Amino acid sequence: MDKSPATAAIKTIQQHILERQRLHHPEATGEFSWLLGAIALATKIIADQVRRAGLVDVLGSTGDINVQGEEVQILDVLANETIARCLGYHDNVGIMVSEEDDEPRILKESEKAEYIVLFDPVDGSSNVDVNVSIGTIFSILRRREGVAAGRVMDHILQPGHQQIAAGYVIYSSSTVMAYTTGDGVHMFTLDPAIGAYRLSREGVTMPPVGKTYSINQAYYNVFPDGVQKYLEWVKSDEAGGYGLRYIGSLVADFHRTLLKGGVFIYPPTRKAPEGKLRLLYEANPLGFIAEQAGGTATDGKQRILDKTPTALHERTPLVIGSKAEVDHVLSFWRP
Ligand code: AHG
Numbered sequence: 468m469d470k471s472p473a474t475a476a477i478k479t480i481q482q483h484i485l486e487r488q489r490l491h492h493p494e495a496t497g498e499f500s501w502l503l504g505a506i507a508l509a510t511k512i513i514a515d516q517v518r519r520a521g522l523v524d525v526l527g528s529t530g531d532i533n534v535q536g537e538e539v540q541i542l543d544v545l546a547n548e549t550i551a552r553c554l555g556y557h558d559n560v561g562i563m564v565s566e567e568d569d570e571p572r573i574l575k576e577s578e579k580a581e582y583i584v585l586f587d588p589v590d591g592s593s594n595v596d597v598n599v600s601i602g603t604i605f606s607i608l609r610r611r612e613g614v615a616a617g618r619v620m621d622h623i624l625q626p627g628h629q630q631i632a633a634g635y636v637i638y639s640s641s642t643v644m645a646y647t648t649g650d651g652v653h654m655f656t657l658d659p660a661i662g663a664y665r666l667s668r669e670g671v672t673m674p675p676v677g678k679t680y681s682i683n684q685a686y687y688n689v690f691p692d693g694v695q696k697y698l699e700w701v702k703s704d705e706a707g708g709y710g711l712r713y714i715g716s717l718v719a720d721f722h723r724t725l726l727k728g729g730v731f732i733y734p735p736t737r738k739a740p741e742g743k744l745r746l747l748y749e750a751n752p753l754g755f756i757a758e759q760a761g762g763t764a765t766d767g768k769q770r771i772l773d774k775t776p777t778a779l780h781e782r783t784p785l786v787i788g789s790k791a792e793v794d795h796v797l798s799f800w801r802p
C-alpha cells in the first residue's frame with residue numbers, strides 16, 4: 468500500500484500491465500494492455516455516472532425485463548453501451564458478451580480480433596438506488612483455433628480455466644479495480660484527482676480462514692438440506708463465533724471475502740435449481756481471481772473453472788472464498 472503518497476512512486480494500471488508483460492511475456496505486442504486500458508476507461512466513465520447518481524438521470528428501472536427475466540436498471544443500459552463503445556475502438560476485440568445482451572455482439576469479424584470480452588456491466592444494479600456498493604465484472608478469452616467460420620458460440624463457451632484475464636471494479640467509498648492474468652491478483656484505486664487507477668495492492672492473497680459467511684439466509688427453507696445443515700452449524704457454539712455479512716452485490720461481498728477471508732454462498736434454491744449467478748461473467752472471473760489469491764470456488768460438485776458452459780447466460784451455484792471455509796460448507800453439502 469502507498470504509505471507516503473508524497474514520495475512513493477506512482478504506478479498506474481497501464482504502467483503495471485506493461486511492466487508485468489515485459490517481465491513475463493516479452494514477446495507480447497502490447498495489444499492486450501490496450502484492451503485492459505479500454506476496460507479501465509469504460510469503468511472510469513461508469514464510476515463517474517455512479518458518483519453523480521441522483522444528480523443525473525441514472526437511477527431506477529427502464530421498465531424492461533432482460534433475457535435473465537430481471538428488471539433492467541437505467542444504469543445497466545448506460546454501462547453496457549459505455550463498455551461497447553470503449554471496446555469498439557479496438558481492432559483486437561472480436562466478440563463482446565454481456566449480461567444485458569440476449570446474443571453476443573460481433574464487434575470485428577477478422578481473425579486479428581482475437582479477444583472475447585465477457586461482462587456483467589453493473590453487478591448489484593438494484594443497489595444503486597440506495598447508495599450501496601455495486602461493481603463491474605469482466606472475463607477475457609482468446610478465440611479458439613480451428614473453429615469453422617460463423618460458429619461464434621464455439622469461441623465463447625470455453626471453461627473458465629481458459630480465461631487469459633479477469634477482473635472487477637467496485638464502485639464504493641473508493642473505486643477499486645482488481646485484475647489477474649494468471650500471475651497473482653493486483654488492485655488499483657481510482658485517484659479522482661488525476662483520473663487514473665493507481666496501484667494499491669500487488670499480489671493480493673486471500674486469508675486461508677475467515678469467520679464471515681455471506682448468504683441470503685431468507686431463502687433458508689428453499690435451500691438444499693446440506694446447506695441448511697451448514698447454516699445450523701455455523702451458528703453453533705462448536706463453530707466458534709462466525710459473523711454474517713450480506714450486501715447483495717456479488718462484487719462487494721466477494722471483495723470483502725477476498726481481503727478478509729470467509730465464504731460467499733449462492734446455492735441452488737427450489738425456485739432456481741441452478742442458482743442465480745451466471746457462470747461466464749460472474750462465477751468464472753471471480754473464481755479465477757479467488758484461485759489466483761489462494762482461495763477456491765466450486766459449484767458444490769466441481770471446480771467452477773472446470774465447468775464446460777453450454778449456454779451464454781448459464782447459471783451456476785457458487786461457493787467461493789477461503790479454502791477452509793469452502794471446505795466447511797462442502798462437509799455438510801455434497802450435491
Ligand atoms: P445483477 O445486478 O448483475 O443482476 O446481480 C445481482 C446478483 C448479485 O450481485 C448478488 O449476489 C445477487 O444478485 C443477490 O441475489 P439475492 O437478492 O437473491 O440474494
Ligand code: MN
Binds near residue numbers: 587589590591717749
Ligand atoms: Mn451480477
Ligand code: MN
Binds near residue numbers: 588590
Ligand atoms: Mn448486472
